[in-house]
Amino acid sequence: MNVATRFTVVVGGFLLVVIAAMSLSFYVLSKQFYYEQLEKDITSRLLAHREILEQSWAADTQEHVFWMEQRQEDNVFLILNEQFEPMMAGNTHDQRWIKRYVDWIQSNDVNDQVTLELVHVMEEHIPHVWATVPVHQGGHVAGYLFLDHDTGLFEHTRTNLVMLTAMMGALTLLLSGALLYGLIRKVTAPIKTVQKATKKIAKGAFDTRLPVHGSDEIGDLMGSINEMASRLKQLTESRNELISNISHELRTPLTYIKAYAALLKKREGLTEDGKDQAMIIHEEAIRMERLVGDLFELMKLEERNVSFHLxxxxxxxxxxxxxxxxxxxxxxxxxxxxxxxxxxxxxxxxxxxxxxxxxxxxxxxxxxxxxxxxxxxxxxxxxxxxxxxxxxxxxxxxxxxxxxxxxxxxxxxxxxxxxxxxxxxxxxxxxxxxxxxxxxxxxxxxxxxxxxxxxxxxxxxxxxxxxxxxxxx
The missing domain is CATH 3.30.565.10 (Histidine kinase-like ATPase, C-terminal domain)
Known part of the structure; x- marks a missing residue:
């Protein structure tokens, strides 16, 4: 995996985490805001209904209040007497649910304020807000108002919002990833050029040169590499010339040393120690001659100046x-x-x-x-x-x-x-x-x-x- 791909994956992963975190935060905050506004709305509605009914607990007033809540088909509105018996029940005739509502009211410590609870026990798996408030007449409780508010609309909106956010996040990630990958490839292209050139130089191609564009850090690096290649070429040429000169200059004296050492070994009257010393000189001359030959051959090989018959x-x-x-x-x-x-x-x-x-x-x-x-x-x-x-x-x-x-x-x-x-x-x-x-x-x-x-x-x-x-x- 090259640098551009790795960097794109890392940044893309970071963007994915950021988008996911932002989407989750937006969902949580929007949900919290929705429920806060819903609670305020339900509280204000029930208090307004109670104010009207406390002024008149008559049947026509109850019907008027009941009619206003009945228009919202997804909600269940109950008016109960002081014995928790339904006087009016809108949008439900299921006695099981009415009993569940009554049990909930009785289980709560109902006071003069509105009591609310987010309930998750519905068969539709959609949260509902249950709320109740007492109605007073002559200093005592005359009855209760109960409201079951369905949050299905918000849940539907939430699902659409999550899908929309996911689609926008995916699109943003895709576009930013493509843009980022292209940008990084453009930025890393000179680095790849430098990499290829340095590999050639490392293998001995000291004639390699890099095109220097601009005066930024990469441009300075390319210029430095060109200078290094030129210097290496000069040093290599100087070294090879030195080896060539030394090899050439040593061959003749080594030949003389080897020849005279061979003659010295055969000289009459020479002591055994003298013969041994002459033999050592002869052997070392041969070794030095071989070393010079190997040096000269290696130099020609490194200069690619040796012919091969393949x-x-x-x-x-x-x-x-x-x-x-x-x-x-x-x-x-x-x-x-x-x-x-x-x-x-x-x-x-x-x-x-x-x-x-x-x-x-x-x-x-x-x-x-x-x-x-x-x-x-x-x-x-x-x-x-x-x-x-x-x-x-x-x-x-x-x-x-x-x-x-x-x-x-x-x-x-x-x-x-x-x-x-x-x-x-x-x-x-x-x-x-x-x-x-x-x-x-x-x-x-x-x-x-x-x-x-x-x-x-x-x-x-x-x-x-x-x-x-x-x-x-």
Missing amino acids: TKTDLEAVVERSVRVSTIEGKKKNVTLAIHKEHSPLFSLVDSGRLEQVMQNLLSNAIRHTPSNGTINLTLYAEDRKNVISVSDNGEGIDSDKLPFIWDRFYRADRSRNSKYGGTGLGLAITKQLVEQMGGTIFVDSEKGKGTTFTLIFAKEEEVEAKKLEEIG
Whole structure:
């Protein structure tokens, strides 16, 4: 989920909560306001009726008051005598309900004020407001007025209001979400551009440049990244030029040192100590010569200045040739090299010579780190549209926190063992460059104390051809 989507979801969720809270608050407040106004209206009506009836408790006055309330069909209005017997009952002739009304009046401590209650016991599940007030004549209670007010109209209005609020909330959320998503995409578009550019720069494409628009923070960031890329390019070019010059300048003196050390070893009359010293000089000269060669090769690989002849290659044949060459080195430590073929044949478009160089580097590295009488297993198999080669040893393994750095030049997982294992410290860096520039992938798995596995993955030959045809088409 990208930034725009995440931000839209978060803000949309916040808006949803706000809209829901506002809708709920509006409903609660409107309901409270309605009931307050309804209570005031009922109270004023009953008090007005009582005032008229207290002036005249005659039948015609009762009929007049009864007729005014009878016009509201959803309400039930009763006039009862002092024994709670109905004198007039409007909009109901159900004696069960009349008895329930009378029981309610008798259960309440009716005084001179209007007594009201919101009742939820109706079969229709619609709240009703029940209210009663006594009527006095000559200082004593002559009867009672009772009103059952149906709130169904409000409940219907409430339902419509809730639906309308929900629809408006959904529409508001949809429109604001779309507007917000578009706005955030516009704001984050430069950030995505920066992200893509920095990934390219991290991979060594220092010619990458960002278009700088405006003088805001993002514009300043793009300008800084461009300056960083330019500086990195200068540093890389300076470094490569330095390595090239050093490699070139060292080759000639190293050749002389190696040659004179070889002659010195054969010189007559030289003591044994002298011969040993001459041999050490000769071996170190060879190692330095190999280091200079590896440095020069790595520099050319990083500059993409190495040509590859990609042809249909039988991976099994390359692995077998590499094993034959490395078997001699393995026998010195009594290390066994075993090939396991789960699928055969396996064809990929690679440079067979470069792939053999990769295998030699991996096998040499595995032999150095495998104990005597150990085993190195090479496995070849096909997986989906890819061919896989794995090289596994049962050596000391590498700590997980050091694995990401093994591809760095001159990096050694255990620096205390440099003299024991030898090597230039550039083999894995060269190997990674070779594999990736042939279109493959290499990764490593290792467990301390159990061993290390390097895995090479190349696309099948037919998959590469199909991709080329798609690009041409």
